[in-house]
């Protein structure tokens with residue numbers, strides 16, 4: 001038996017990811033503390049955790065973002081460490097700092113690294129300096145629409161106006177020509193100000209047919225840095241990922257090793273600690289860095305399925321000061337994995353569909369994994385993100401994974417709320433998807449123009 005690295009971990013999140021972290025903790029012999037809002041008292045992560053603390057009212061701003069309540073919960077339950085999951089406070093450098101100032105271990109990178117990467121201009125500068133290829137664009141911030149226009153005229157259209165503090169696809173606008181740049185700049189900037197309280201903007205060349213390919217890394221405090229290969233997350237709607245797969249059907253082993261080695265070197269030089277993901281656009285054989293996420297990703301299971309590595313377990317071990325359990329040479333990529341994000345929303349209009357789940361039957365069998373906290377009788381609250389389950393399949397080949405995905409989606413029954421299962425069913429029957437022939441704009445065309453019911 002391995003020695004226990006922590007006695008107790010508080011999970012500062014909800015939904016499927018809280019449960020995912022609970023799983024890793026229990027398998028490491030660690031006790032768990034769940035936190036929840038008044039709307040989540042019946043949630044599965046609360047039921048399964050060893051202890052739970054109600055930290056506030058239903059709106060996330062009053063509970064899951066309530067740092068004082070979270071730190072109090074950690075204090076009264078005598079937790080050793082706090083895992084932030086993804087979203088919520090996971091990329092909030094001030095929170096990471098507060099956690100350590102209060103004597104708890106933050107399961108994630110240093111506040112400095114979070115801060116560096118949450119500012120996308122700094123992140124791009126840093127990666128460029130470390131020899132990682134970035135998307136061509138402005139060298140730093142662009143102060144106003146006139147400056148944006150001068151730069152874009154020189155660079156050539158179309159361009160993207162992006163918020164340095166952006167995230168979740170917010171604060172990004174395209175300018176097709178010089179006529180659009182004024183409006184694009186103004187709308188992106190006001191969105192950035194409203195959502196992030198920061199209106200610093202920059203310009204990037206708009207790539208016409210790229211794929212979104214990202215590299216998962218893990219780094220410990222002993223100089224160990226490894227990459228766990230790539231994920232293809234090109235199937236997106238409104239810059240939000242819908243279906244992810246590993247490995248990318250567009251890369252060969254040589255390209256994977258090459259970008260992986262480049263990323264490992266950069267992350268090592270940075271002295272980064274924990275799990276992280278470098279996101280790239282990939283077009284015509286070239287990679288262009290766009291951002292680094294300093295946390296666990298929603299789509300981490302596809303990497304776990306092809307490597308057999310429990311990423312959350314490694315995160316916890318690293319935070320406790322242990323060495324990585326693996327060296328790069330031990331890592332092999334076996335088969336193919338695909339993840340479908342199942343949201344409680346209309347598969348046609350994408351309007352949220354909260355409510356009571358009246359019947360629930362998840363698929364199972366060889367190579368099928370469900371990460372979800374829902375059950376029959378569970379009420380999907382209207383306050384949070386609509387992700388209710390992730391269906392992940394693994395097969396020896398991509399084709400086997402697709403066949404497994406089709407049968408699993410066919411078996412998956414969720415009644416009482418609308419879900420995006422029918423959209424995934426259509427997707428995995430589609431010839432372009434089956435051929436791996438898609439880019440980041442493909443899904444938007446497939447589901448039809450924004451806010452329009454899609455014609456298929």
Ligand code: ADP
Pocket residue numbers: 135160166167168169170172204205206207208210212236239279281290291440
């Ligand atoms: P966010 O942090 O909001 O997710 P990103 O910078 O990661 O913002 O971009 C989100 C998505 O927008 C990307 O996955 C990609 O689909 C698209 N995108 C970003 N930059 C470009 C670009 N230069 N050209 C074309 N598409 C882009």
